[in-house]
Amino acid sequence: MSFRVVRSSKFRHVYGQALKREQCYDNIRVSKSSWDSTFCAVNPKFLAIIVESAGGGAFIVLPHNKVGRIAADHPLVGGHKGPVLDIAWCPHNDNVIASGSEDCVVKVWQIPDGGLSRTLTEPVVDLVFHQRRVGLVLWHPSALNVLLTAGSDNQVVIWNVGTGEILVHIDSHPDVVYSACFNWDGSKLVTTCKDKKIRIYDPRNGEIESEALCHEGSKATRAIFLRHGLIFTTGFNRSSERQYSLRAPDALNEPIVMVELDTSNGVMFPLYDADTNLIYLCGKGDSVIRYFEITPEPPFVHYINTFQTPDPQRGIGMMPKRGCDVTTCEIAKFYRLNNNGLCQVISMTVPRKSDLFQEDLYPDTLAEDAAQTAEDWIAGNDAEPLTFSLKGGYVSQSANKSLSVTKKANILNKASAGTSKSASSAALGGNHATSNNNNASSGSGFVSGVSEKDLRDITDEIRKLKAIIVKHENRIRALEAAVRAQEGDDTDSRPAAAPVTAGNGNSSSKAATDGGAQKESNDNSSANDQSHPTAANDDEF
Structure with missing residues (x-):
């Protein structure tokens, strides 16, 4: 008798x-x-979705408690001159989000607690380098303020957002970069390209460590690093069948696993949960979410189940584990964008009878704090992301953070003064970012990096502008008074007008006209006489 052992x-x-x-x-x-993007980004505080917008690109940011029907005139984040292609929340600050657009500019925004009350058009910093549209933005998993961007100009750039300077420039891709992903500690970078190859880089110097053919199909491919170092990819074969593979970094040419799924033509986005080693495959245009478990034993990638919905999805976002409800054994939460304008929330749950905290389902997860600064990372230091336990619940550490910051200031620097280096100010392409040091009241003759002479010039300019505004306001008030006086005289003169008769109609009409013209001339003279003293007084002001 043969029997099958069910995997535990x-x-x-x-x-x-x-x-x-x-x-x-x-x-x-x-x-x-x-563009092959998820169009959605989620963190424990906000939901961000790229939307259609006239006159440029925009995305909407919603607090999680603002559910239901969203007003058509809801405030947007809309400073781009072209459609927004990709967005990503900073993993170390739930109020900071980066966006890439067809206008070739990457912008970093700060969202106030509680969401937007009016449309936001002024970013914290503009990152200008790419010559063509920017379709990929990605934050470093453990280093503060480190952002990767990739554009259709085949360039990959790694920035220090706190200073606005370029840390690394990678220009070895012969075609458009489809995807990029750091490994667990951010010491390696994997990319996929339109030339069908997968490459592993040292992200600090941009050198290629290994490369190989990824998937033979011509459509977009995706690659992500898993926590234990393996690489998971999705793509197409020559017959346009969708497939996924598992590879080792030191043997990219020989996939450990290569499996065909179906013949759909939508790009598959692999969403990875490092705590549980589960991978969720979500295809653009699909109405299903397939999920798999990665294990050390063959066949390594184990199919678990499929979640089915009636509507196809245009995009999807995955909530970090910090935002999951541990009381209901929720291990993942997705936000699906449907074609009918609905963002559907999907909760993935493990059935358990006990209401106690399930430690086997919730190992220590990624914390909001950064493990190191951008300066430490570029200097060659490696640090795994900080983790914490969800047993006591999660409270955002950026809830009490002051949001009244100066434009272009390094508001992303949340590291303590004793463990982080102050970011030096730098200029790039005409864009400046100043470090957020607490020395505004020091007695060195400078306030926030501005000299006393500049402050005096700015004060004088403001004083002159105020004088001009007062002068115009007085002039407007005088003209309004003259207009009201003229309207009053016209009203009083209408009942006293002589009736028009057949015998003297022409002369009466002419006399009335002459009288009105004379009255209007006198009113204008009076208005001019009133305006001249006002102008003189304004000059004295």
Whole structure:
């Protein structure tokens, strides 16, 4: 007698459940761009979605408690001159988000607690380098203020956002970069390109460590680093069948696993949960979410189940583990963007009878604090991301952070003064970013990096502008008084007008006209006489 042994796994019974429509986000004009992006980014405080916008690119930012139907005139983040292609929340500050656009500019924004009350058009900093559209933005997992951007100019740039300077420039890709991903500690970088190759870089110097053919199909491919060092990829074969693979960095040419899924033509986005080693495959245009478990034993990638929905998805975002509800054994949460304007919330849950904290489901997860500064990372130091336990619940550490900052200031620097280096100010392409040092009141003759002479010049300019405004206001008041006086005289003169008769109609009409003209001339003279003293007084002011 033959029998089959069922593989033991605590995630074998994971199931997905969609929240009710009133608990989701409706009436959202999701972007219709054909760019292969998720169009959605989520963190424990906000939900950001790229939307259609006239006159430039924009995305909407919603607090998680603002569910239901979203007003058509809801404030947006709209400073780009072209459609927004990709957005990413900073993993070390839940109020900071980066966006890349067709206008070739990367912008970093700060969102106030509670969301937007009016449209935001002024970013914290503009990162200008790319010559063509920017379709990929990615934050470093452990280093503060380190951001990677990639554009259709085949360039990959790593920035220090706190100072606005370029740390590393990689120009070895022969074609458009489809995806990029750091490994667990940020010491390696994997990219996929339109030339069908996968490459592993040293991100500090831009040197290629290894490369190989990824998937043979001509459509977009994706690659991500797993926590234990392996690489998971998605793509297409020559027959346009979708497939995924698992590879070792030192043997990219020989996939450990290569599996064909189906013949759909939508790009698959692999969403990875490093705590549970689960991978969720979400295809653009699909109505399903497949999830797999990665294990050290063959066949290494184990299919678990499929979550089915009736509507296809245009994009999707995955909530960090900090935002999951541990009381209901929720291990993942997704935000699906449908074609009908609905952002549907999907909760992935492990069924458990006990209401106690399940330590086997929730190992220590990624914390909000950075493990090192950008200066430490570029100097060659490696540090794994900081982790913490969800047993006591999660409280955002940026909740009490002051948001009244100066434009272009290094508001992203959250590291303590004893452990972080102050970011030096730098200029790049005409854009300046100043470090956020607490020396504004020092007695060195400088206030926030501005000299006393500059302050005096600015004060004099403001005083002159105020004088001009007062002068114009007085002139406007005088003219308004003259207009009111003229309207009053015209009203009083109408009942006293002589009736028009057949015999003297022409003379009466002429006399009335002459009288009105004379009156108007006198009123104008009076208005001019009133305006001249006012101007004189303004000159004295």
